[in-house]
Amino acid sequence: MKSDTQHSTASADSGWTQAVDGDIVPHMKILVIEDDLEAAAYMTKAFREAGIVADHASDGESGLFMGSENSYDVLVIDRMLPRRDGLSVISELRKRGVNTPVLILSALGQVDDRVTGLRAGGDDYLPKPYAFTELLARVEVLGRRKGSPEQDMVYKVGNLELDRLSHEVRRGGKDIPLQPREYRLLEYLMKNAGQVVTRTMLLENVWDYHFDPQTNVIDVHVSRLRGKIERDFDRPLLKTVRGAGYMIKDEG
Numbered sequence: 001m002k003s004d005t006q007h008s009t010a011s012a013d014s015g016w017t018q019a020v021d022g023d024i025v026p027h028m029k030i031l032v033i034e035d036d037l038e039a040a041a042y043m044t045k046a047f048r049e050a051g052i053v054a055d056h057a058s059d060g061e062s063g064l065f066m067g068s069e070n071s072y073d074v075l076v077i078d079r080m081l082p083r084r085d086g087l088s089v090i091s092e093l094r095k096r097g098v099n100t101p102v103l104i105l106s107a108l109g110q111v112d113d114r115v116t117g118l119r120a121g122g123d124d125y126l127p128k129p130y131a132f133t134e135l136l137a138r139v140e141v142l143g144r145r146k147g148s149p150e151q152d153m154v155y156k157v158g159n160l161e162l163d164r165l166s167h168e169v170r171r172g173g174k175d176i177p178l179q180p181r182e183y184r185l186l187e188y189l190m191k192n193a194g195q196v197v198t199r200t201m202l203l204e205n206v207w208d209y210h211f212d213p214q215t216n217v218i219d220v221h222v223s224r225l226r227g228k229i230e231r232d233f234d235r236p237l238l239k240t241v242r243g244a245g246y247m248i249k250d251e252g
Helices: 037-049 058-067 086-095 113-120 133-144 179-190 201-208 217-230
Strands: 009-010 017-019 029-033 053-058 074-078 104-107 124-127 154-157 159-163 166-173 238-241 245-248
Touching: 009 245, 017 086, 017 217, 017 245, 029 037, 029 058, 053 058, 058 074, 058 086, 074 086, 074 133, 086 104, 086 113, 086 179, 104 113, 113 124, 124 133, 154 179, 159 179, 179 217, 179 245, 201 217, 217 238
Parallel strands: 029 053, 029 074, 074 104, 104 124
Antiparallel strands: 009 017, 154 159, 159 166, 238 245
């Protein structure tokens, strides 16, 4: 499969993609459910180079869990998966009320196969092999189709606001500049405002790490983030829940 990622450039700081024709594609977050680890590594790397946050699940059961428990703009699902096949994953997600657009990838490309995939709840179907530019374009179309409500594009906790379109953060009307990792950390915390977010959840959803949650990388970034969003403000928002994790909440 030939890479076509040279057709777009991405800003790592902004999370936005500037396409060759000048179109601006907003930052998206997708889940790739693919058991071929080499293909998955290629896809996630290419998507990230295009300014899209890409998580990965290597089997149907873990993909179903991640797709149910996390918010994504698009799900890219391979049809043939271990533990639970792709069509079963899609059907179960729909039963659970998850309406995230789904792009099915499959070596089965006959008309009947595509019809079966679409009837199972898929929104698009791309036979293998494929060019990455086509995959990227289809994902972008599905991402726009999702059409997240405007209220979901701005997270608010007290007087702290995070705009997911402009990637601007303000508190009390004051702009708060954040580094990309700090922004992703705050975005995830605010998306789960009022709930305890564990260290493992942060490692998997903000850092894409799957190892010992005792690493201090989280503590360092939380400390920096807390300093930026709480400096010069009387009421703290970001709390450490001893033995559990972190929570952002306005108790005023």
